Amino acid sequence: MPEKKLSSKKMWPLSLCALVILVDQITKALVVKYIPLLGTSLDGVIQVCGKYLWFIHVRNKAVAFSMGSSLPTSLRAILFAAIPLIIILLVFGIYFRNNEFSNLQRWSICGILGGGIGNLIDRFFRPAGVVDFISCYFWNLFGLERWPTFNIADTAVVVCGILFVIACVLYIPSNSKRKGAKNE
Secondary structure (H helix, E strand, O other), X not given: OHHHHHHHHHHOOHHHHHHHHHXXXXXXXXXXHHOOEOOOOOOOOEEEEOEOEEEEEEEEOOOHHHOOOOOOHHHHHHHHHHHHHHHHHHHXXXXXXXXXXXXXXXHXXXXXXXXHHHHHHXXXXXXXXXXXXXXXXXXXXXXXXXXXXXXXXXXXXXHHHHHHHHHHHHHHHHHHHHHHHHHO
């Protein structure tokens, strides 16, 4: 019986992974269909909240902040598609083998995996690059008028990554208390 309960503890968070992938791919498909690819002008920019939030259509063949965009195409394919695929498979393996993760850690991991898979789908099936479409005003902090454009998958990775770190910090004290209680 405990085996079945443990299994559902591991399976339910996968629904977040699936939801992130689904929402990410639907929003990207809508952007591709309805917003023209941003060229040199701001044609096609949808200002959702004045200068603070825009929907635009850009493609990113590199990773965060367009790092690696100058690398040769074959090297980019290995670095930005094959390696992330291997990492995602390893994380899934760790996720299912580890029985020590807290619920928040499990949900966070699945959100990160969903975001990673969402962008990986673009890397494999969208030769023009990952679809990014959310552009936020950044008040010229760090010399940036606008934060680099991102998507739902990126958002899931960042938000769930922060939650995972918080969950790890919270889990350490409770885990050490349990070990202390066992030793007494």
